[in-house]
Ligand SMILES: Cc1ncc(C[n+]2csc(CCOP(=O)(O)OP(=O)(O)O)c2C)c(N)n1
């Protein structure tokens with residue numbers, strides 16, 4: 102490991118990115134519910150308030166719609182707010198400001214302004230918090246032109262994408278999987294960015310392309326390790342960015358492997374998988390396919406409380422292994 | 434008109450008890466305010482006519498009858514101050530200093546419009562003058578105004594932000610969340626509810642639990658002020674006071690400007706929810722007429738000067754219409770331009 106690379110958790114990496122952003126640029130400040138002395142519901146802001154003060158790490162009232170609008174207004178007039186939703190589910194209360202305002206103001210005003218706003222959304226299931234605290238709504242926002250939507254899967258990318266988001270002149274929505282917050286990984290010190298709109302190949306393979314997002318990247322890598330023992334050589338692409346989506350990377354990979362499986366935690370239908378599949382169906386890679394495209398996504402239900410049901414509601418490693426076998430060996 | 438009443442003796446007698454606001458504003462300021470009120474009126478009448486002739490599509494919300502409110506509120510504002518506006522925002526836009534030719538070009542959907550033809554009436558904005566935009570979402574601009582005020586405070590600027598909205602908007606959650614935050618953080622923002630009696634067809638009586646919107650200010654520990662929205666002097670005085678307070682760092686004010694929209698809600702309104710008598714009673718209280726009478730009575734303007742203002746406005750509108758018609762349309766190939774910053 103390089104001297105300037107340490108092991109940090111995903112949450113620590115995000116915190117470090119926010120600290121660097123605030124040190125570098127006076128316009129950057131944080132807003133959210135209980136992000137000050139409490140440190141944030143997932144301890145992502147942690148002790149930043151002690152370092153930067155209450156003016157730059159601002160606790161808001163429990164007012165998601167109003168708070169989001171305040172962030173939009175501040176971004177429009179010279180500031181660079183980073184707004185934390187306590188849970189991504191609560192973004193539903195702020196959809197007005199995100200979808201009708203932040204995403205569209207630049208366009209509606211004929212390009213005369215931009216909205217340099219970053220929003221962070223702790224998302225995903227696996228915490229036993231049930232239906233209103235476990236959703237993966239990233240595809241909702243990815244459907245909206247004017248927004249950029251990213252989903253880092255590693256501490257390295259969580260830091261680099263956040264710094265890229267702060268530097269971006271347009272609104273960037275960052276979906277952070279709650280189960281990843283404690284995951285550790287190598288993170289370089291200092292400032293660096295990970296480009297928005299670029300996928301990353303996490304594992305090279307010849308037999309099957311798995312396109313995955315967030316925690317499903319790790320599950321897919323676990324599945325790939327098992328499948329390797331059976332002689333199935335899987336390529337795993339971490340999508341990282343939903344809008345803009347790196348379709349060239351998917352197309353190139355599928356041209357090599359001739360098979361595509363898309364794995365994501367959001368509800369299966371009308372989601373990320375549909376878009377990834379269509380990207381192949383509409384491209385020259387379609388002619389290379391040796392098997393139907395397949396999706397593994399969240400169940401067509403709200404997220405349940407019971408732990409066994411909760412696991413059953415989202416793709417797990419054995420599901421990915423079984424799907425891969427089916428595609429590669431045409432097993433039933 | 435009240436020209437006949439302006440004999441010099443009467444004028445100086447009135448001048449002795451000139452309202453404070455008329456001492457604060459110069460004769461030029463007052464003439465400019467009257468010009469803007471006429472400009473708004475004639476702008477909207479011309480836009481309406483162009484619409485009927487099929488030159489403008491979509492819909493629009495006219496503020497005829499509410500001109501004193503828009504112009505009076507904007508009196509203390511400079512280009513460094515911001516406003517957020519509403520679907521009924523033509524008056525606010527002109528009040529904040531926009532050029533009618535670029536507004537008309539926008540209505541005609543042209544490249545020379547303020548929003549390059551992408552926004553239309555409902556998103557009209559002249560950002561260079563501090564207008565952050567009309568809004569198609571009822572209440573949408575209120576939290577944004579609070580954010581702009583937070584931004585000014587953080588940047589140590591002396592600017593204030595005015596958020597215009599209607600009586601209907603005061604029942605949106607955004608209104609309540611925004612007022613609360615502005616008060617908690619003592620931000621330099623002035624909330625201006627233009628209460629024209631109705632949100633589309635629904636009267637405030639049927640929609641709002643308190644008799645006055647201003648009553649809601651007490652829930653957010655800020656002053657709530659009621660003004661006659663058809664009386665320029667009253668509106669301007671309240672706006673100066675609220676803006677001064679905001680600039681002193683004492684926090685927000687809620688002004689309720691009681692007024693009336695003479696036209697229907699939008700192009701599709703059949704006026705089934707109000708009586709002809711009600712409309713006529715408000716037409717008799719036309720804000721432009723009231724302002725002109727007061728200015729002449731006080732000897733602050735002559736009938737000849739008023740005629741000159743009207744003539745100037747006619748020229749500006751006619752030139753604006755020509756400009757708008759001559760401006761090029763956007764190219765269909767540019768449909769996705771301006772979604773993101775290049
Ligand atoms: C969130 C939202 N709900 C409903 C509408 C449809 N709508 C447009 S204007 C309007 C009435 C608004 O009333 P008010 O706030 O009093 O403003 P006014 O039209 O009287 O100026 C309605 C219901 C909308 N544009 N946005």
Ligand SMILES: [Mg+2]
Pocket residue numbers: 599600601627628629630631632633
């Ligand atoms: Mg109304």
